[in-house]
Amino acid sequence: LSIGSLEPQFSGRLCDTLGIPEMKSYGLSQNPEHQQKLKAAIKKAISDKTLEQWHAIFADQDACVEPVLTISxxxxxxxxxxxxxxxxxxxxxxxxxxxxxxxxxxxxxxxxxxxxxxxxxxxxxxxxxx
Structure with a gap:
């Protein structure tokens, strides 16, 4: 899963969709501890579903999240x-x-x-x- 939710509106949608809305403020934080907590929360959240499930979930979300594709x-x-x-x-x-x-x-x-x-x-x- 490729996640490029760098702007506030995208990171907010990402956190909402992943069920971690409490992490929204960490997306733009310069605090390394916040960044590590956010990465850990994202990792935990995405491990609960398959790539196909996440693709379907994010298909209609403008959150800069896409599956990583093979060359074919x-x-x-x-x-x-x-x-x-x-x-x-x-x-x-x-x-x-x-x-x-x-x-x-x-x-x-x-x-x-x-x-x-x-x-x-x-x-x-x-x-x-x-």
Whole structure:
């Protein structure tokens, strides 16, 4: 579970959702003891449910809490799909390589990805000769 509830409104929602509203004031505290108590309370609270359960609970909460995804899960995420962030680039031999798309989308100048890298092992001789 990735928790990035750094601003007061987000840390407040986080604490409310986790059932630890008494910890709201600790979210922005500079006191290391408060920070440790808050971290311990969050750790205890999130250990009571599965990642899937927390994902469902936080799905409608604007608290900057999201599941940590595997590469495959991230590639299939609706936002990644909608922004064309995983693209297939022609290798020139009839096969394609999946790679990250361009994060910045230009309205009048579409980005082009043409380089797929070298074939695995293509530089072995060169590297072993050094």
């Amino acid at each position: 899960e991230a590639a299939g995420h609706p936002q990644i799909q909608a922004r064309d962030m995983v693209i297939e680039v022609d290798r020139g031999d009839g096969s394609f390589q999946k790679q990250l798309g361009h994060p910045i989308k230009f309205s009048q100048t579409p980005c082009q990805s043409k380089f797929t890298g070298r074939v695995l092992g293509a530089d072995n001789d060169l590297l072993s000769s050094k």
